[in-house]
Amino acid sequence: MNVSEWALILFTILGQMSVGAFLILGVVHFFAARKAGTEEADRLTDRALYAILPVMVLAFLASFLHLGHIANAPKAVTNLATSWLSREILFGVVFAVVAFLFAFLQWRKIGSFVVRSIVAVVAGLIGIGLVFSMSSVYMMETQPAWNTFFTPLQFSVTTLLLGALALGAAFVANYAYIKSKMPDCAEVQCELLRGIMRWIAIGSIVLLGVEFIAIPMYLALLASKGGEAADSASLMLNNFGVVFGFRLFLAFLGAGVFGLFISQSALNPGKEKLLSYFAYSAFVLVLAAEILGRFLFYATRVQIGV
């Protein structure tokens, strides 16, 4: 494990978090607009939207640290015909550009709602393409630990889980801001916030369940395959057993325990302060859990051959 692999951990985690946040933001906006109108929905989601692009840019900056020869970086998209890595970079760049375009249109309220929605849907689909190509990059025959169902599943769970909890943290911060600057609309916002946070909490608990079912299935699959795959399972459970256990613990605490706290404190008005502490804690804990998980993803690979 060296600097260049930490660059990849940051790139994949932050990239997936951006896509997840963007996708879930779209869903949140759709339901918030139906409940309280477009203006209130915009007020709820716009500031969170502006935060997504810097995260994606940060992801790209991290990815540059991985390169040995940065001057040649633009050539990384020249083998779209066969290289998933080329496709990943292209999807990433196009996602960032279209998401930026949407954020700009939304900021200046340029174009009709329908036009902006179309741009947002296009950006979302490209984002899904980015996560798909990210998983395909690792699904090589020479890396048995990566070449399983678990890579796309884990990447999707990370995308949605981190996306949801990052949004949760952004929403409570946004609410605190609105309450201090525009007290007259805080009541509607408070109502929306509590509804959304409850769904974010429920979603996180479900995703945690998916993760906790998939991980043992994955390890059992590796062990049953034997050879290098079994070596990876052994690395995970023996050499990195403590990190692995800690990663599961953090995920359980963040998404499970704090998820429950969020959903309970969101039930009744007047507990927004508490709700915000829970939302920040859940995000930080799950971010740490997913970073450790991605560290293990790279640390436990065992390549076939010599």
Added chain:
Amino acid sequence: MAKQMAFYFDARACTACKACQAACMDRANLAEEARWRRIVQYGGGSWVPVGNLMVPNHVFNYALSISCMHCENPICVTVCPSTALYKRAEDGIVLVDPNKCIGCRYCEWACPYGAPQFDQVTGVMSKCDFCQDLLASGQNPACVDACVMRCLDYGDLSELRAKYGDFNEIAPLPKSDLTGPSFVVTPHKNAEVSGFETGKIINLPEEV
């Protein structure tokens, strides 16, 4: 069939002296970490107590001299995002263009032979180029000439196969259908077949 340059290796005779590796590093002026050719030592078996004696139970050890296999389906070329890796049409040699390489090391993860090597100085990948300059002037690759035990040979793959047979699935190499290595090996008497390994690579990690 087009010409395909290939290496032959006689695993019966190799003493793992690493003269091939040293000659290669010398000729290509490689840094210590970048090894285009490496000696992989593979061994297994155990010792069992019988009375007061320890008796060997299928204890074996043999060495392979491994470089780029200049594969028929080079996985490194497939995955390379910048088309820096390419397979030369006229002789099937797989080469890396340092002006295109971005140094992402993705080919390192893909290649089951450890052929692409990261050059710390230039920040790009380098690999066995089959001593193409020596070949062009009618000489042998440096590794072939350096081998004390005359284990190494080279030539067109179909000619090597006619001369030495077509076996190439020797442990710890992967099964050949993965990339189609341009390689022929005469197995050691204790050789294991790819996919049925009981032994393991016994080099120190920094040696391979």
